[in-house]
Amino acid sequence: MAMTYVGGVAPIVTTYGPGNLHHMAYSVSASVSGLIDVMGFIPTSNEGVSHFVLGFSYAYAGYAFYWDGAGDASFRIGNSTQTNVVGNSWANATGVPGNGEIILGLNVASTAKAAQDRGDGPSKTIAYRIPDDLN
Template sequence: MTYTNGIAPIVTVRGPGNLHHLSYNSNGGIVNCVGIMPAPVAANATNAVTNFLLGFAYSFTGYAFYWDGAGPAFWRVAGSQFAEPVGTSWSAATGVPWGNQIDLGLNVESEVATAANEDNEVIAYIIPGGLD
């Protein structure tokens, strides 16, 4: 169960690109937060794999993300072997809101429009060595 007992989604990507992450629908009046986290690979390293752990805060009830790289991206819950493709834009994002109502192809453009930009400061962490 996502977000239960600290279990968060893991996004696995191949090659260079950016993971875009949105935290929205604050239950405490906090402004939406959006930003990118680049995969730390050289532009020509098309087979390099990066694993991102998506953090969360109990102040938000909505989370969405997408990958803009040339290579594939999949997400799963930590500890699970079941993986699904990641969205490719804010109009077709992967939504993992609180309560496990997973939404593939979620349109969150209106939430992004009101979000504070936090490029390279979003709550996404790179897992070293592919650990999870």
């Protein structure tokens, strides 16, 4: 799958029903000193469709996310029409582990155990809820 976060293009996640979108930013290299791996989630009680954009910082090389909601979740990159299913746990996440390719079913459970959990809300993680009308 094409490189993400190039030219400011980020994944857009579409979810159905209430749940939590979890997002983690992590260093995939021990050479990045002082960088703390962080994770958090954004809850939604929306019974319908919700959209989120996953932000990024160039300080981190790896990103992963998953949906634990009542319904399905999918993602696309920017304005692409290609969609893919979002993972449902840190052991089966969707991620970009530093090589630029999106991997479905990425196991980042051990990384998540060591990451700083910042809790819920957009100020706690690099993900934001966006308006329903994306046109």
